[in-house]
Amino acid sequence: MAKKIIRAALVILILILSIIIYKQSNSADEAVRCQVDTIVTDMLNDRDMLSYEMRMNYIFNAQKESVVNMTGYVIHNNNRYRYLRTLHFMLDLSDSKDIYNIRYTLEQIHPSDNTPKDISHLLMSSQFDGSNSHIRINKIKGNTYLINGISQPIALCYRY
Numbered sequence: 602m603a604k605k606i607i608r609a610a611l612v613i614l615i616l617i618l619s620i621i622i623y624k625q626s627n628s629a630d631e632a633v634r635c636q637v638d639t640i641v642t643d644m645l646n647d648r649d650m651l652s653y654e655m656r657m658n659y660i661f662n663a664q665k666e667s668v669v670n671m672t673g674y675v676i677h678n679n680n681r682y683r684y685l686r687t688l689h690f691m692l693d694l695s696d697s698k699d700i701y702n703i704r705y706t707l708e709q710i711h712p713s714d715n716t717p718k719d720i721s722h723l724l725m726s727s728q729f730d731g732s733n734s735h736i737r738i739n740k741i742k743g744n745t746y747l748i749n750g751i752s753q754p755i756a757l758c759y760r761y
Contacts, residue, residue: 632660632661632662633659633660633661633662633738633746633748633758634658634659634660634661634758635658635659635661635746635748635758636656636657636658636659637656637657637659638655638656638657639653639654639655639656639657640652640653640654641653649677649678649723650676650677650678651675651676651677651720651723651724652675652676653673653674653675653676653684653724654673654674655671655672655673655674655675655684656671656672656673657669657670657671657672658670659748659758661692661738661748661758662692666689666690666691666706667689667690667691667692668687668688668689668690669687669688669690670686670687671684671685671686671687671688672684672685675716675720675721675724677720677723682714682715682716682717682720683713683714683715683716684714684716684721684724685710685711685713685714686708686709686710686711686714686721687708687709687711688705688707688708688709689705689706689707689708689709690703690704690705690706691703691704691706692736695735699737699738699739700735700736700737701735701736701737701738702734702735703734703735703736704734735750736748736749736750737749737750745758746758
């Protein structure tokens with residue numbers, strides 16, 4: 602009798618583990634994570650020289666809010682600023698199947714970030730062409746994605 606109870610408990614345990622593994626492997630809540638290191642120097646208008654060295658860690662999630670953590674330095678007209686921010690954004694699918702519109706929902710500024718608001722705005726406008734805040738996410742193969750249009754250079758990202 603004790604062997605039957607142990608067998609039944611093991612069968613139930615295996616069934617529960619199988620259900621958990623199945624739900625995790627078939628989850629529609631897939632996030633794409635990537636890290637981009639950029640070093641850019643740009644003349645924005647005839648008088649504004651902007652250069653930055655930035656590490657950006659992205660978590661793209663098409664169903665929920667996405668996040669980018671930005672850490673680095675911005676140099677504007679020979680003044681160097683520390684840039685430490687977390688931006689939350691939503692990805693809305695546009696009329697094309699792999700192009701998303703970015704809508705920012707929240708910006709969190711770390712206390713040691715000393716970048717003035719106008720320079721932060723210049724940095725974001727250098728990332729996007731005017732109000733064009735679209736990205737293209739192309740699946741290359743398996744868990745590898747190519748991200749265009751949100752940062753320079755193009756980012757290779759992996760889903761995990």
